[in-house]
Amino acid sequence: xxxxxxxxxxxxxxxxxxxxxxxxxxxxxxxxxxVTGTGQxxxxxxxxxxxxxxxxxxxxxxxxxxxxxDVYGARKMLQGVVLRPPPHLPQPEAPPGLxxxxxxxxxxxxxxxxxxxxxxxxxxxxxxxxAVVDVASIGRFFRDxxxxxxxxxxxxxxxxxxxxxxxxxxxxxxxxxIHLPNVKVTVRLKDAIEADAEEDAxxxxxxxxxxxxxxxxxxxxxxxxxxxxRDCAAVRAFFRQSGLSYVEINLDVFPERQAELASxxxxxxxxxxxxxxxxxLGGLVVLxxxxxxxxxxxxxxxxxxxxxxxxxxxxxxYGFDEARKVEDRDDAMVSIxxxxxxxxxxxxxxxxxxxxxxxxxxxxxxxxxxNHLECSRKKAVEIGKELARKHFIHHVFRENDFEDxxxxxxxxxxxxxAIPRYYNVIRGSTNDGxxxxxxxxxxxxxxxxxxxxxxxxxxxxxxxxxxxxxASEEFRRYANLVQDLQRVDMSALAAEERLxxxxxxxxxxxxxxxxxxxxxxxxDRRSFFSDFQxxxxxxxxxxxTIKNGILRSNRRQPYTIAKPFGSSDKRLELVQGKVNPLxxxxxxxxxxxSPIVRFFSTQGVEPELRHTAxxxxxxxxxxxxxxxxxxxxxxxxxxxxxxxxxDRDILKLTLNYLDPTKAGLLTHLxxxxxxxxxxxxxYDWSLNI
Numbered sequence: 246x247x248x249x250x251x252x253x254x255x256x257x258x259x260x261x262x263x264x265x266x267x268x269x270x271x272x273x274x275x276x277x278x279x280v281t282g283t284g285q286x287x288x289x290x291x292x293x294x295x296x297x298x299x300x301x302x303x304x305x306x307x308x309x310x311x312x313x314x315d316v317y318g319a320r321k322m323l324q325g326v327v328l329r330p331p332p333h334l335p336q337p338e339a340p341p342g343l344x345x346x347x348x349x350x351x352x353x354x355x356x357x358x359x360x361x362x363x364x365x366x367x368x369x370x371x372x373x374x375x376a377v378v379d380v381a382s383i384g385r386f387f388r389d390x391x392x393x394x395x396x397x398x399x400x401x402x403x404x405x406x407x408x409x410x411x412x413x414x415x416x417x418x419x420x421x422x423i424h425l426p427n428v429k430v431t432v433r434l435k436d437a438i439e440a441d442a443e444e445d446a447x448x449x450x451x452x453x454x455x456x457x458x459x460x461x462x463x464x465x466x467x468x469x470x471x472x473x474x475r476d477c478a479a480v481r482a483f484f485r486q487s488g489l490s491y492v493e494i495n496l497d498v499f500p501e502r503q504a505e506l507a508s509x510x511x512x513x514x515x516x517x518x519x520x521x522x523x524x525x526l527g528g529l530v531v532l533x534x535x536x537x538x539x540x541x542x543x544x545x546x547x548x549x550x551x552x553x554x555x556x557x558x559x560x561x562x563y564g565f566d567e568a569r570k571v572e573d574r575d576d577a578m579v580s581i582x583x584x585x586x587x588x589x590x591x592x593x594x595x596x597x598x599x600x601x602x603x604x605x606x607x608x609x610x611x612x613x614x615x616n617h618l619e620c621s622r623k624k625a626v627e628i629g630k631e632l633a634r635k636h637f638i639h640h641v642f643r644e645n646d647f648e649d650x651x652x653x654x655x656x657x658x659x660x661x662x663a664i665p666r667y668y669n670v671i672r673g674s675t676n677d678g679x680x681x682x683x684x685x686x687x688x689x690x691x692x693x694x695x696x697x698x699x700x701x702x703x704x705x706x707x708x709x710x711x712x713x714x715x716a717s718e719e720f721r722r723y724a725n726l727v728q729d730l731q732r733v734d735m736s737a738l739a740a741e742e743r744l745x746x747x748x749x750x751x752x753x754x755x756x757x758x759x760x761x762x763x764x765x766x767x768x769d770r771r772s773f774f775s776d777f778q779x780x781x782x783x784x785x786x787x788x789x790t791i792k793n794g795i796l797r798s799n800r801r802q803p804y805t806i807a808k809p810f811g812s813s814d815k816r817l818e819l820v821q822g823k824v825n826p827l828x829x830x831x832x833x834x835x836x837x838x839s840p841i842v843r844f845f846s847t848q849g850v851e852p853e854l855r856h857t858a859x860x861x862x863x864x865x866x867x868x869x870x871x872x873x874x875x876x877x878x879x880x881x882x883x884x885x886x887x888x889x890x891x892d893r894d895i896l897k898l899t900l901n902y903l904d905p906t907k908a909g910l911l912t913h914l915x916x917x918x919x920x921x922x923x924x925x926x927x928y929d930w931s932l933n934i
Contacts, residue, residue, distance in 0.1 A: 464548035467492040472695040497692035523556040603660035607653040636783030669727040683733040735782035764932040837929040859902040
């Protein structure tokens with residue numbers, strides 16, 4: 246449009262919309278003569294347009310043409326005119342940097358708007374003498390807006406990076422976390438793992454010379470061990486101190502791996518035997534030599550960048566031992582038992598004003614055996630006694646082994662109503678294999694539990710990681726093993742072997758109880774001490790039954806009236822003839838105030854009990870206040886005072902297991918003839934984790 250500029254604002258919407266006639270398309274108008282001589286046409290006052298409000302829409306009326314529809318003249322009159330919205334709507338404002346000028350007034354000079362008069366404003370055109378266009382301000386405005394917009398984007402991106410990156414102190418480089426309801430998913434990026442592995446290979450050991458990022462090592466460090474091995478404990482302690490991840494293959498837990506060790510290290514090789522991937526490193530002597538020379542760190546750094554090949558010793562996985570599969574075989578009587586389970590009329594019956602569930606009479610069983618084997622009744626009775634001796638069946642009141650007659654009621658072991666409380670009976674199915682010697686089962690159980698403690702307990706055995714124990718392969722092997730206790734012959738267990746057998750059984754059951762039913766509560770501890778039971782030799786045993794019935798010679802439990810075993814209970818044959826008060830320091834009930842968890846050997850149980858008592862008293866079991874002449878003892882002594890004797894007997898017993906300082910203080914109190922007060926410490930029932 247040459248030097249002239251048309252500035253127009255969009256029409257604001259209104260409920261009344263005028264229909265404007267469409268302008269026809271015409272050719273360019275002829276040029277007008279220049280009468281000023283300046284290259285610009287002199288502005289005629291009649292050319293100044295005026296605005297009129299027509300039905301809410303601002304239109305332009307050409308005063309000079311007298312309303313003639315001259316498109317060219319209308320276009321010229323529209324030049325420089327601002328089309329404004331109706332007065333009742335918000336009015337537009339000029340962009341920053343442009344000056345505002347008053348339009349030439351109409352005949353009256355003002356436009357009436359909502360009852361008040363004001364000059365009509367418009368944006369000045371570029372060729373207007375009154376207009377001052379600040380081009381520099383316009384450019385500066387757009388540059389400032391661009392800079393502000395760029396800065397805002399930069400700050401937003403930086404904030405997103407800072408929000409997604411974890412704090413440096415958390416050492417979680419390359420980890421992304423996804424939070425869902427009750428679920429937390431952690432994804433470790435492959436690039437981050439490789440970067441960490443490269444960093445570990447570059448830096449190697451830490452400040453102490455024995456620190457590794459074992460979780461980032463691609464290879465595998467593994468070693469073969471046995472329970473209770475001192476050299477194995479030294480290797481294990483070194484790996485833990487170094488922070489090096491390792492796989493331990495305990496041959497007492499996984500006996501089928503013995504042949505693998507022999508093939509890899511030789512038939513005469515003794516544990517521990519350490520492997521870096523598939524390569525044999527050696528035992529403790531070799532490890533110490535490599536540590537002193539610094540060669541062990543170099544080998545581990547080389548291991549960090551290589552993935553473990555299939556030829557390396559494999560990680561123990563779930564399953565029964567291969568050797569166990571060969572040893573296990575069904576009992577010789579199981580074929581008869583399977584027939585009787587289907588043929589006998591097993592039902593609920595009333596006897597002695599009691600409802601006895603899932604039982605059958607002795608006469609019915611004899612008839613079933615006679616019909617199945619076609620033998621004499623006397624022979625059938627002998628077979629029934631053999632089934633009772635092997636604990637396939639038992640008397641409903643456990644009063645006799647087996648007798649013929651309709652008044653004697655019996656049931657199969659798996660039909661016992663208390664079977665849900667027998668936690669060594671898995672899914673209600675009893676073990677029909679040939680009974681194993683109780684001593685052999687107890688020895689293997691002890692080795693597995695020692696392996697569990699070595700792997701998942703602190704060095705002082707005061708803290709156990711029960712969650713890892715529950716998920717471990719060692720614990721699954723233990724759960725499989727204790728099924729063999731269901732039908733062992735406890736009468737064949739030697740008298741000197743009963744004390745360590747039941748001590749170890751109690752401590753193993755305590756760990757199992759924490760895993761299955763939870764820790765003992767501060768108020769109601771029945772589910773832990775009484776309801777959690779094993780079937781051992783056909784009879785149920787709880788933690789309370791073992792402690793008070795077997796180890797305390799059938800003495801009453803604190804705050805109870807009845808003894809654990811009645812006069813006709815078959816378990817009385819296994820009770821200890823004389824109570825040894827030191828057994829209380831060898832029993833762990835999974836609490837912080839109880840003695841530490843420990844397992845005893847068959848040959849040295851007595852000296853081991855004395856050691857546990859000394860260890861217990863050295864670690865806070867007794868405190869002596871010489872000024873007030875008060876001896877603070879564990880509350881265990883108060884609960885089982887019948888086992889420890891009178892107050893002075895208790896102090897004399899305690900004196901044998903104190904350190905020299907406390908022993909001297911207690912000796913002084915005992916010899917000066919004054920009164921001594923015994924106070925009992927609070928018992929902490931929280932879990933030993």
